[in-house]
Amino acid sequence: MRLHLPSLRVSLRVPLLAAAAVFLFVTATTQIALRMAGHRMDLEAERLGRVYLDGLSAAVLPAIRAGSVTALDEALIRATGFYEGIREAGLVVGTPDGRQISSAGVDPEPHWPAPFLRDNRNSAWEVSPDRAAVWVQRPLRDAGEVVAILAAKLDVSAITRRRLQLRAAMLAFGLAVGVMGGALAALAARQAMRPVLGVTAALDRAGAGRIAPIPDTALPPANTEAARLAAAFNAMVAHVAERERLARRLEERERGAVLGRLAATIAHEVRNPLAGMLTAVESAHAAGDDRDERAEALEMIERGLRQIERVVSSTLAQHRDNGPPRPLQSADFEDLRVLVSPEAARRAVGLDWRARLPQPFPVDAPPLRQAALNLLLNAVAATSAGGRVGLEAAIEADGGLLLAVEDEGPGVPAAARLRLLGVADPASDEASPGLGLEVVALIARRLRAQVAVEPGRKGLGNRVALRVPPADLLAEAMVRA
Known part of the structure; x- marks a missing residue:
């Protein structure tokens, strides 16, 4: 029997499977014990029936030897109720060829006669459909020759009731033990899985972005598989933290290198036009009223300013949010x-x-x-x-x-x-x-x-x-x- 629990988490699935396994084992064991006990009881009842026929044979054999039907009837009447603990529903004696010659007892049932009256003249043990009565039958031998057939209908309703009561009690006991055993198995499985569940919870937190080592107070017992798993997880967390620290340092260095390269580029781009503009200003001061010299100086200043404007625009474009x-x-x-x-x-x-x-x-x-x-x-x-x-x-x-x-x-x-x-x-x-x-x-x-x-x-x-x-x-x- 295979159980499918796909929608449950492992933390619930494993305890439930353990509980189900224990419950099924106890229930199956109880059923097997009941069957074995029932079979044993059937064998004991059959042995008791044979013992009863042994005593009945000794009581009726003298009458059969004498050939007296009256003596046979009296022997059957005396045998009825003689044995304590056995209640006869009927006693029947027949000839070897299957004809009834004497009977005794109460409440005969014509629809369920003795086996030899139904052409079964051998030893027999037949149980009624409602298991309230049985026919036990044996050929009676004298000097090695079959001289009669003895059949006794025994009332076993009390035994059947006790058997049913015992069956119900054992079933209830088995169910109780199965439920208790299943609950204990579930608790034991849950307890055994707790260290692994702790590591699983830490992995879930790491998957959600909250990477943190398992604290010492929550570590599984030492020298166990769960302890090695937790140690491996903590080592992984330490490596991740070290990698993040190195990545941040590398990022800071890279950012510093980029900023330094950008600053050097801007300084170079701005320094050249500034030098030309300063030279143009000096030329304009030295030119006096010479319009050509002043125009050339202004043109140089305009070119320098345009180049600086380009540098500033490019820098802004590089860092602007568009x-x-x-x-x-x-x-x-x-x-x-x-x-x-x-x-x-x-x-x-x-x-x-x-x-x-x-x-x-x-x-x-x-x-x-x-x-x-x-x-x-x-x-x-x-x-x-x-x-x-x-x-x-x-x-x-x-x-x-x-x-x-x-x-x-x-x-x-x-x-x-x-x-x-x-x-x-x-x-x-x-x-x-x-x-x-x-x-x-x-x-x-x-x-x-x-x-x-x-x-x-x-x-x-x-x-x-x-x-x-x-x-x-x-x-x-x-x-x-």
Whole structure:
């Protein structure tokens, strides 16, 4: 018999199974004992019936030898009620060929006569359907020859009642013992599982984010499986705490390194225009009323201020909260054209716009726009007057987005190329690659985009391409992040 308790916790399932096993064992044992006791009682009753027939044979044999039916009747009447503890319901004597010759007793039952009257002339032990009476029968032999057949109908109703009472008492006792044993087994199983349940509760708390070791007061007894399990859990918690501590220290160091690199980049980007602006101010003071000198000095100051404004804008864009993400649309490229056109016109640089976006692309648009703007402004600044800067945006065959900016300048310096590819060497002595390219590299890592720096198609300048993965891969990467 197999019990299925799928909806219960182990802490309840194991005690219930233990209780059920003990209850079933006690109940089955009681049933077996009852069957064995009943069989034993049947054997004792049958033995008693044979003993009774032995005494009856001695009482009726002289009358049978004498051939006197009257003497036989008197012998049967005297035998009725002679044995204490045995109540005869009827006594019958028949010839060897199965004919009745004498009988005695009360309340004969014609519908259930003696076995030899039903063609069974051998020894017999028959129990009535209601188990209130039995027929016991034996052939009577004299000098080795069957001279008669003796049959006695015995009233065993009192024995049957006592048997039923004993059966009921044993069943009640078995049920009581089964219930008590099951309850004790459930308590014992619960007690044995308590240390493991303590570890399970600690694991549940850890799964909910409340990772804490099992206190010493709640530890299982030493040198047990549960104690080893609790020790392993506490060791795991200690390792997790150590890893978190090291991760926090590493994060702080990384944050300090990023802030230091950002501060150094900003200082470098601001120091150069400031030096030029100071030189222009000195030139303006020394020029007196010379308008050309003053105009040249003011133009230098304007260029320095514009460069500082770009540094400040890039820094703010890197740390600004742009609200919830929205998909990239064709209108974003038109906005980029409007933002870049004044600077391109001031430097006499042409713009080639090849942005084909048939439908919105599911990517966080504001940071990608900022990366494209920084690349375009760097490209315009690197391209000489009369040159051209190109923007290309299209959906590739794999469903990803290609965003490329091409210029006709002298080329991206090695330090800037490494920084864009995310493998910049902090110990490099080359000039800083610029805060705008730093922002592009950070945004590319955030969007899981691949950055490629290639030669320009006309053999001039560089082509910086960002390849954003397809929407499903991008979403999966962001969820993992």
